[in-house]
Amino acid sequence: MANYADLAQSVITGQKDQVRDQVNSLLAEGKNPLEIVNQGLIEGMNVVGVRFKAGDMYVPEVLMSAKSMSGGLEIVKPLIAAAEQKSKGKIVLGTVKGDLHDIGKNLVGMLIESGGLEVINMGVDVSADDFIDAVIEHKPDILALSALLTTTMPAMRDIIEYLEDEGLRDQVKVIIGGAPVSREYAETIGADGYAPDAGSAVELCKKIMS
């Protein structure tokens, strides 16, 4: 029988197959998919973050953990997203240029989708040009930007300025998030909103759409 602590440990040690098996077995036991994400997968990735920072884990190991976590997320995604079907708004979401971190961004997208909004996920390392093109093409209600590095945060400001230069700023709300980002930073760069985590991002999008 799997439990959340074992699942977290499998993420930490980057055991992709084991993570999948444990997620499947927790689901078979009737555990809530969101609880599996929060108490198993994210708990494990939090430990990875602490060890990475302390120099006790290196990039290849962190990548294995990240892949394991993503494998687990893939299994629960349809279950969470099935909760609501009808779109209540359109979001273009991506990680900014120079930044390859996508786990948190994907989690945000997954929960926003489960909240009934359509998400166009542009992936990682997305240039300002590509974001602007997506705003023109998809006409989203919200542009959601993620950054995990202090060095890539300024790209968010650049995108907002670019929207202004192109006369598109009034057509779309911009929300930002990611570990180094703060509410103060959002206010400084003129974003319309900031969310510290995936759950808050859903609430923020729903508030904007109401």
Ligand code: B1M
């Ligand atoms: Co990177 N990395 N990393 N990394 N990595 C961090 C971010 C770091 C804090 C680690 C550390 O030193 N403690 C540090 C950044 C320091 C800084 O700038 N302040 C760091 C570094 C330095 C680097 C490299 C430069 C390392 C190197 O090469 N020397 C390099 C940069 C590569 C690049 O992007 N160009 C790098 C590489 C990598 C990997 C590729 C190995 C891997 C990413 C794999 C992947 O994403 N596919 C990786 C990982 C996994 C991490 C840590 C360990 C975990 C990130 C994660 O997935 N967390 C991370 C340490 C940490 O965060 N503790 C670290 C789990 C995820 C669920 O949380 O992403 O925070 P998070 O998302 C949350 C919230 O932030 C929020 O909601 C999410 C869910 O609640 N959120 C939003 C995120 N986006 C949002 C958008 C919103 C709203 C909320 O609205 C739009």
